Amino acid sequence: MAKLTNPGSAPILVLRKVSDILSCFSIESPEPTLQQIARQTGLPASTCQRLVQNMVRDGFLDRDGDRYRIGLRLVQWATPGTFGLDIVRLVRPILQELRDQTGETACLYIRDGALRTIVAVAETRHVVMRPFLIGQVMPIHAGAPGKIFLAFDPEARTALANTELTRYTEITPDNWSLLDEQAQLARTQGYYAAFGERNKDVGSIGAPVFNHTGQLAAVLGLGFPTLRVGPDDVPRLGPAVAQAAQRASAALGHANAVGSGDSANPDRVRPTTENRKGRKAASSGNP
Numbered sequence: 581m582a583k584l585t586n587p588g589s590a591p592i593l594v595l596r597k598v599s600d601i602l603s604c605f606s607i608e609s610p611e612p613t614l615q616q617i618a619r620q621t622g623l624p625a626s627t628c629q630r631l632v633q634n635m636v637r638d639g640f641l642d643r644d645g646d647r648y649r650i651g652l653r654l655v656q657w658a659t660p661g662t663f664g665l666d667i668v669r670l671v672r673p674i675l676q677e678l679r680d681q682t683g684e685t686a687c688l689y690i691r692d693g694a695l696r697t698i699v700a701v702a703e704t705r706h707v708v709m710r711p712f713l714i715g716q717v718m719p720i721h722a723g724a725p726g727k728i729f730l731a732f733d734p735e736a737r738t739a740l741a742n743t744e745l746t747r748y749t750e751i752t753p754d755n756w757s758l759l760d761e762q763a764q765l766a767r768t769q770g771y772y773a774a775f776g777e778r779n780k781d782v783g784s785i786g787a788p789v790f791n792h793t794g795q796l797a798a799v800l801g802l803g804f805p806t807l808r809v810g811p812d813d814v815p816r817l818g819p820a821v822a823q824a825a826q827r828a829s830a831a832l833g834h835a836n837a838v839g840s841g842d843s844a845n846p847d848r849v850r851p852t853t854e855n856r857k858g859r860k861a862a863s864s865g866n867p
Contacts, residue, residue, distance in 0.1 A: 597623060597631055602640070602650075607693040607739070611647040655697060655715040667797065668700045670831040671789070675702035675800070678824040682817055684804040685712050686824070688789070689725045691736055694743045696720050696729060696799070704804070710782045712803045721745050721759060722752050724774035725786035725799040730759060731766035732788045732796040748778045771822040773814040781806050785817055787825035792833030800825040 600621040604612050612620070618628040632648065635641040639653030668688070675686040679702035688700040698716045720726030721740055729736040745754040753759050766772035771787040786801035802821055809817070 594631075597621070597627070598635065598640075601628070601631060601635065602654075605648075605650050610693070611644070611649045613646050614648070617648070652715055652717070655717060667832065671798070671800070671828045672700050672702070674824050674828045674831065675700055678702065678800070678802070678820065679704060681824075682802060682820055684802045684809065684817075685710070687712050687725075687801050687803055688828075689729075689786075689799040689801065690797075691720060691729050691733060691739075691799075692717075694720055694736075694740045696725055699798070706808070710779075710803055710805050718778065719746065722748055722774075722778040723786075724772045724784040725801045727759075727762045727766045727772040727774065728786040728788050728799040728801075729796070730763040731772070732790075737763075749776055749780050752777045769818065769822075771818045771825070773811070773818055775806055775811065783809055785814065785821045787818075787822040788829075789825050789832065790829040790834040794834060797832055798828075800828055 600623070601617055604617045604620045609616075614629060614632060617623075617632060618625050621628060623631070632641060636643050636648070636651070639651045641648045641654075642651045671688050675688060678686040683704060683706065685704040686702040687698050689696045690699055691697075695717050696719070698712055698714055701712050701714055703712070718726070720729050720736060726736075730740070740759075745759075746752070747754050753762065762772065766786075771785060773783070773785045775783040782803065783806045784801050784803045786799045788796050789798040789800050791797040800821065802817060
């Protein structure tokens with residue numbers, strides 16, 4: 581007599597293996613190798629390799645050399661649940677207003693360890709644009725939004741301290757002296773502008789969004805091609821971003837927009853100038 585089998589058991593077993601593989605990724609170990617994944621899951625090497633390859637193909641994982649990290653597609657699916665649909669819903673109209681006011685792409689970022697993730701976007705209507713996508717993940721040491729996290733979120737510096745400060749361009753900050761200087765300027769101004777730190781032809785401006793307890797909840801920012809927006813535009817756009825962030829903070833129940841009291845005054849902006857090789861202006865860098 582033939583032995584009856586449960587037709588749903590095989591998919592369940594595969595899902596369990598996929599879950600075990602995903603459990604190998606953490607803030608402390610965001611980029612394990614295939615050998616580390618196989619060892620941690622206890623899966624046979626051939627089975628682990630086949631599953632990981634399929635997960636890369638389907639966007640669950642990304643591969644960089646011999647290391648793997650959580651894929652963009654999985655991040656996109658997880659973002660609404662990890663951040664909270666209510667916050668995105670409350671801030672989205674403000675992003676759209678900022679986009680209409682400035683003409684540039686407006687984004688909302690949250691922090692995950694030493695990385696920042698876009699959770700909402702109001703895209704520019706310009707034909708020439710730099711794509712910013714929901715679920716897009718970037719480092720916090722390069723670009724304006726990251727400087728806001730370092731300025732207003734005490735845990736951001738701790739998270740970044742255990743990572744390598746990768747240089748993406750010749751002006752990407754790669755030392756803590758410069759990053760601390762930039763974070764201090766972000767606190768003083770209530771916003772921060774950066775050009776060419778992550779991509780040479782992209783710039784960004786960021787400002788803090790606080791929740792009802794006064795803690796940093798997110799960073800609101802603009803992203804743009806440097807072909808259209810440059811340092812001379814910062815006195816006009818910086819306060820606009822800071823004011824939009826204040827409105828977002830108010831929408832989250834924060835009574836006083838801490839750290840942005842002077843941000844609407846362009847006279848407070850005093851960019852420091854260093855030679856391009858040593859680093860660009862502390863108030864100028866990229867997203």
